[in-house]
Amino acid sequence: MxxxxxxxxxxxxxxxxxxxxxxxxxxxxxxxxxxxxxxxxxxxxxxxxxxxxxxxTLDALLTGTALSAVGGFLDRLAQDLASITDPAEAVVEGIAYTLEQLPHDRYLGLVMQPGKASAFAAGVTSDVAISFGRSILERLNVDWAGAGFSGQSLDELVEFMLRTLQSFILDPGGPDRHRGELRAFLHRWVAPAVELHHRSGFPEQA
Incomplete structure (x- = not known):
């Protein structure tokens, strides 16, 4: 130094x-x-x-600053989603909750602002992003290991969630979905993938 x-x-x-x-x-x-x-x-x-x-870069500074302040967001997420134990429901709510909180969280909004090609969006599978995604899952009252998600499969679930968030952040255009409509959309297309793994008990990949 x-x-x-x-x-x-x-x-x-x-x-x-x-x-x-x-x-x-x-x-x-x-x-x-x-x-x-x-x-x-x-x-x-x-x-x-x-x-x-x-x-x-400035984006790197914004990302580091935002992630230093995610504790409050994660605490709110854990409190608001405390009753959820089903893995598919948890993934749907984790994605929907994060998207809904973006306009109200000044720090997350810096790097996950809809329509902005931010550092988070460009590096959605970076170690920093994966760590953020894991923090979301770990705050939820779901037995991920018991549901068949551990090791690589849990990492891939985090990646799946982040890529879904990325798509909404980069292109928030129509159809404009909020609250019930957003959750219905995620339940139709995201939840079945989580449920399939949960019910099938796919083995861990080498």
Missing amino acids: RRHGWAGNIPVDDDEAVSRIVAAARASIDARGTVSVSEVATELGITRQTVYRYFP
């Missing part, structure tokens, strides 16, 4: 540097609803190049 800048208060390691950058970005978003690399650099007394060392 470079030993200059930071207004004379040098981070002890790269983890602290990342934490400070993300904190500055969140403060900017909270105050103005937006953030730029220049604003973060100025706030921390560093150059833009230093910010880019940890976050190569």
Whole structure:
């Protein structure tokens, strides 16, 4: 880590540097609803190049900032979907709930804004995205292993959910579906795939 800048208060390691950058970005978003690399650099007394060392693009900074703040979203999801134990219903509600929360969550909206070719949408199968998807499933009261989802099959279920979210985020156009209509659509086309695996008990792939 470079030993200059930071207004004379040098981070002890790269983890602290990342934490400070993300904190500055969140403060900017909270105050103005937006953030730029220049604003973060100025706030921390560093150059833009230093910010880019940890976050190569603005989208990378937005993604890191958003994911640092998903705890509140996941807590709400767990509370609102606490009664669901069926895996197919959980997947449908997990997708629908996430889509419905986007307009109301300032951080998730930065990287999952409908119609925006965001870092999340472009890297839907990245480690960061998969981790986010797993967090959604793990907060639900479903016995995934008992339902036949573990190891690679659980990873593939996460990928399936993320790719479905991706399609709605990149192209939110008609027909315009909300609440009951959205869930009915997902129950018709997404739920059967989950139920088939659950009922068939497909073995884990090598």
